Amino acid sequence: MSNPLSLNLRIWRQERADLPGSYVNYRLEQVSADLSLLEALDLLNEQLIVSGERPVLFEHDCREGICGSCGFLVNGQAHGPQAATTVCQLYLRRFKDGDTLTLAPWQAKAFPLIQDLAVDRGALDHLIEAGGFCSVNTGSAPDANALLVGRQQASSAFETATCIGCGACVASCRNASASLFVAAKLAHLAQLPQGQPERATRAEAMQRQMLKEGFGSCSSQLECEAVCPKQISADWISWMHGERRRLAESAG
Amino acid sequence: MSGLPDPRIPDGPLATAWRRTRAGLPLISPLRKRKLRILVVGSGLAGSAAAATLAEQGYQVQLVTFHDSPRRAHSVAAQGGINAAKNYANDGDSVERLFADTVKGGDFRAREAGCYRLAEISGSIIDQCVAQGVPFAREYGGTLANRNFGGALVSRTFYARGQTGQQLLYGAYQALMRQVAAGRVELLTRRDMLELVKVDGVARGVVCRNLLTGALESYTANAVLLASGGYTNVYYLSTNALKSNASAIWRAHQQGALFANPCFTQIHPTCIPSGDAYQSKLTLMSESLRNDGRVWLPLTPGDCRQADQIPEAERDYFLERQYPSYGNMVPRDVASRRARELCNGGRGVGPGGRSVYLDFNDAIQSQGSGVIGARYGNLFEMYQRITGDDPMRSPMRIYPAPHYTMGGLWVDYHLMSSIPGLFVLGEANFSEHGANRLGASALMQGLADGYFIAPATVTAWLAEAGALGQGDSPLQEACREAMDRAGLRINGLLAVAGDRPVDSFHRELGHLMLEHCGISRSAAGLRAALVAVADLEGRFQREVRVPGEALEPNAELEKALRLSDFFGLAQLMLRDALAREESCGAHFREEHQSPEGEAVRDDKNFAHIAAWEYRQGADPIRHQEPLAFSQLQPSTRNYR
Numbered sequence: 001m002s003n004p005l006s007l008n009l010r011i012w013r014q015e016r017a018d019l020p021g022s023y024v025n026y027r028l029e030q031v032s033a034d035l036s037l038l039e040a041l042d043l044l045n046e047q048l049i050v051s052g053e054r055p056v057l058f059e060h061d062c063r064e065g066i067c068g069s070c071g072f073l074v075n076g077q078a079h080g081p082q083a084a085t086t087v088c089q090l091y092l093r094r095f096k097d098g099d100t101l102t103l104a105p106w107q108a109k110a111f112p113l114i115q116d117l118a119v120d121r122g123a124l125d126h127l128i129e130a131g132g133f134c135s136v137n138t139g140s141a142p143d144a145n146a147l148l149v150g151r152q153q154a155s156s157a158f159e160t161a162t163c164i165g166c167g168a169c170v171a172s173c174r175n176a177s178a179s180l181f182v183a184a185k186l187a188h189l190a191q192l193p194q195g196q197p198e199r200a201t202r203a204e205a206m207q208r209q210m211l212k213e214g215f216g217s218c219s220s221q222l223e224c225e226a227v228c229p230k231q232i233s234a235d236w237i238s239w240m241h242g243e244r245r246r247l248a249e250s251a252g
Numbered sequence: 253m254s255g256l257p258d259p260r261i262p263d264g265p266l267a268t269a270w271r272r273t274r275a276g277l278p279l280i281s282p283l284r285k286r287k288l289r290i291l292v293v294g295s296g297l298a299g300s301a302a303a304a305t306l307a308e309q310g311y312q313v314q315l316v317t318f319h320d321s322p323r324r325a326h327s328v329a330a331q332g333g334i335n336a337a338k339n340y341a342n343d344g345d346s347v348e349r350l351f352a353d354t355v356k357g358g359d360f361r362a363r364e365a366g367c368y369r370l371a372e373i374s375g376s377i378i379d380q381c382v383a384q385g386v387p388f389a390r391e392y393g394g395t396l397a398n399r400n401f402g403g404a405l406v407s408r409t410f411y412a413r414g415q416t417g418q419q420l421l422y423g424a425y426q427a428l429m430r431q432v433a434a435g436r437v438e439l440l441t442r443r444d445m446l447e448l449v450k451v452d453g454v455a456r457g458v459v460c461r462n463l464l465t466g467a468l469e470s471y472t473a474n475a476v477l478l479a480s481g482g483y484t485n486v487y488y489l490s491t492n493a494l495k496s497n498a499s500a501i502w503r504a505h506q507q508g509a510l511f512a513n514p515c516f517t518q519i520h521p522t523c524i525p526s527g528d529a530y531q532s533k534l535t536l537m538s539e540s541l542r543n544d545g546r547v548w549l550p551l552t553p554g555d556c557r558q559a560d561q562i563p564e565a566e567r568d569y570f571l572e573r574q575y576p577s578y579g580n581m582v583p584r585d586v587a588s589r590r591a592r593e594l595c596n597g598g599r600g601v602g603p604g605g606r607s608v609y610l611d612f613n614d615a616i617q618s619q620g621s622g623v624i625g626a627r628y629g630n631l632f633e634m635y636q637r638i639t640g641d642d643p644m645r646s647p648m649r650i651y652p653a654p655h656y657t658m659g660g661l662w663v664d665y666h667l668m669s670s671i672p673g674l675f676v677l678g679e680a681n682f683s684e685h686g687a688n689r690l691g692a693s694a695l696m697q698g699l700a701d702g703y704f705i706a707p708a709t710v711t712a713w714l715a716e717a718g719a720l721g722q723g724d725s726p727l728q729e730a731c732r733e734a735m736d737r738a739g740l741r742i743n744g745l746l747a748v749a750g751d752r753p754v755d756s757f758h759r760e761l762g763h764l765m766l767e768h769c770g771i772s773r774s775a776a777g778l779r780a781a782l783v784a785v786a787d788l789e790g791r792f793q794r795e796v797r798v799p800g801e802a803l804e805p806n807a808e809l810e811k812a813l814r815l816s817d818f819f820g821l822a823q824l825m826l827r828d829a830l831a832r833e834e835s836c837g838a839h840f841r842e843e844h845q846s847p848e849g850e851a852v853r854d855d856k857n858f859a860h861i862a863a864w865e866y867r868q869g870a871d872p873i874r875h876q877e878p879l880a881f882s883q884l885q886p887s888t889r890n891y892r
Contacts, residue, residue: 002640031530032527032528032530034527034528034531034640035528035530035531036532036638038532039528039530039531039532042530042532042755043530045753046753046755046756049753049797049799049808050751050752050753050797052799053799054799054800055799055807055808057805057807059320060494061319061324061326061493061494061495062324062326062328062329062493062494063493063494063532063533063535064329064533064535064536064634065634065637066328066329066415066418067324067325067326067328067329067493068321068323068324068328069319069320069324082637084633085637089634089637089638091637091638091640093640114464114805115805118805120320121320121321122320122321122441124321125321125322125323125429125432125439128425128426128429129429129430129432129433130433131433132426132429133384133385133426133427133429133430134383134384134385134426135430136380136383136384136427137305137308138301138304138305138308138380138427138703138704138707139305139376139380139703139704140383141376141379141380141382141383142379142383143379144338144378144379144381144382144383144388144396145338145340145395145396147382147383148393148394148395149387149390149394150390150392150394151389151390151391151392151394153390154387154388154389154390155387155390157385157387158387158412158413158419161385161387161412161419161422162415162418164323164328164418165321165323188385188387189385192385192387194382194383194384194385195385
């Protein structure tokens with residue numbers, strides 16, 4: 001058991017997107033350092049409810065770092081200071097007694113604010129809708145072992161397929177680009193034989209959709225890689241740009 | 253309702269039952285399919301797979317999910333793997349063996365025909381997922397890799413590192429989004445289903461609360477499919493995502509859908525133990541860890557030395573000692589019970605003595621830390637983040653935690669509930685796990701239901717009865733009534749002038765259920781809990797404080813609606829556990845055990861499915877569907 005600690009929480013409160021918002025300060029006294037940050041917010045919310053104040057809205061669900069629901073800025077960093085971690089897996093033992101934590105929502109044009117720390121990330125679904133799939137109807141698949149995939153290739157595809165769609169890459173990019181998200185999906189499918197037939201159309205459609213949704217271009221600052229809870233490499237963005245050239249050349 | 257509807261289990265040999273059934277199901281012309289609407293509730297493996305497949309077939313599909321994106325559904329969190337009788341490992345596996353393991357693993361409380369069909373379909377699931385681009389683990393030669401899971405002696409579990417559920421869900425989600433793009437699926441996100449709409453006794457729609465605006469909305473269809481997951485959050489602390497709830501199936505139950513085997517709830521042996529009072533969830537460590545991790549406790553009660561200070565001779569590898577055949581890979585109920593007994597006996601380690609060691613030291617010594625790290629890396633990291641300890645250096649501490657519900661809405665062989673037109677898929681129904689779910693079988697069942705079974709049987713129902721209840725005004729009237737019911741409940745909760753937050757009641761309910769309806773149950777405990785839960789429900793109705801308004805985002809209101817349904821469900825679980833005077837699978841009644849502490853089943857009196865009928869203001873009625881075994885004869889499970 002770790003020692004308890006007290007924290008100052010400076011939280012962005014905004015009731016609606018069309019109303020102004022501001023930071024409000026709260027204090028948590030002597031809470032267990034074994035709590036996660038979201039559990040600390042649960043605790044704060046219980047206190048707010050009892051005192052008649054509106055609780056803080058934040059997105060969360062699995063609290064295991066896999067569903068991708070949670071996410072906000074902690075002291076300006078997407079998902080907080082710990083590498084390869086979603087905010088639900090950020091534990092208070094990471095902080096010191098008396099620390100001030102500033103919590104703010106993802107900021108991107110493509111992610112409109114809902115309330116407090118929650119934003120709408122539906123634009124990421126539209127990117128998948130644009131072509132992030134293999135077109136295969138149920139029941140028409142050949143025997144699974146008829147498609148051989150080398151271990152290394154499968155493992156590399158897996159590494160890119162682990163993206164949880166949390167949006168941290170977008171939130172940390174100065175251009176609010178979804179390049180890492182799109183590159184990861186393109187790389188996942190393009191590294192497998194199943195993804196080949198639609199490789200060119202997928203790459204074109206998903207990148208076009210990215211602009212339509214209001215995401216910016218890659219800022220080349222690699223912040224996306226630094227905050228990705230699944231440690232997806234920004235090299236895949238370069239690969240995506242190369243992919244475009246390769247596909248254009250092969251088509252031409 | 254008079255008794256139980258026909259479960260429609262096919263006669264004749266099991267091996268050809270599904271093929272014969274499918275061949276006899278009526279079809280619908282492509283032109284007519286375009287005019288038929290299907291509503292799917294839930295976007296996990298079963299819901300997304302069903303919606304995508306039905307849309308591929310040409311139906312108009314609407315999918316309702318309370319998530320902001322289908323990709324968040326709780327199926328995403330499944331770690332270990334998915335079974336399939338492919339026999340790629342050439343170790344003697346077959347459809348018959350997977351079928352036998354499933355029936356035996358469920359302690360002979362599942363239907364033979366359903367289990368056979370599940371085993372039979374399992375191979376096609378893997379084919380489908382691979383074709384979608386699911387990056388399963390591979391051997392060097394490029395073929396698919398397999399591993400072993402609890403309750404089986406063959407390696408038939410396909411996996412994608414420790415994120416199998418995530419990869420399978422993304423496959424189904426991508427198939428779904430392809431249909432959204434094609435305009436054949438309308439995706440309705442951030443909607444919480446609060447009521448079922450029936451016309452002339454037939455399911456015709458649902459009422460949802462829009463979680464962004466708070467508005468109540470009704471959606472109607474020719475068939476309704478519930479794929480809304482399990483109800484383990486009745487225990488408050490569980491491995492389930494926090495929003496997983498029972499409302500969709502509980503509302504359908506109150507509208508007449510029978511609820512089967514509600515007390516069959518799986519307690520998973522391999523979870524990170526609970527600590528602080530404000531802890532919000534328990535995290536599962538995949539069962540696959542027990543392939544290399546050895547479970548042990550100090551031989552001496554109260555031994556508080558660090559694990560590495562306890563010599564080999566003073567350790568008790570109790571699962572290996574008690575179950576030499578299966579060792580650490582005994583099924584989940586057995587491993588959970590043995591851990592609890594030893595901890596209750598004072599041999600447990602960690603805070604309050606509520607955990608056992610899962611030790612990787614031998615595996616690291618023999619195979620190297622690189623191999624073990626590659627195999628379980630993400631699980632080790634997750635454990636370290638949560639506990640602050642590194643499993644490479646000191647053993648994990650684990651303890652059983654509520655994980656999966658085998659009970660759910662009663663369905664027939666066609667996955668239709670006792671309400672015509674209402675189909676129930678995946679964890680939301682009660683099939684095919686019996687009294688205990690084997691590892692790597694939940695993903696298999698969700699996808700079998702979604703990709704292969706429901707698309708065939710829903711079509712058959714629509715062909716025969718799809719035109720029923722189409723009149724506009726009765727349907728509008730039914731929607732209005734259902735919206736009124738939902739509105740009344742919401743306003744009732746907001747009007748309580750109490751001072752206690754919802755979570756404080758939920759924690760109390762969870763404690764009662766875990767204590768009295770958890771790893772083991774007794775008649776006295778269950779009776780006491782029935783009184784205590786009813787009392788707690790009364791206090792909730794008088795003392796809860798739900799801040800805010802109905803017509804705005806209101807997470808506390810969402811929680812309050814869920815909890816008010818959990819109170820009813822908890823009481824049904826307790827009644828079911830009390831009525832089942834035997835021990836089977838995950839349901840362990842202390843009164844029914846052998847001198848060695850093993851479960852004692854009563855096949856003479858309890859070889860049946862208990863299906864409960866809801867009655868407003870009166871005790872529910874327990875119906876029985878007898879279980880017949882033609883291919884396998886019920887035997888005592890023996891993992892020793």
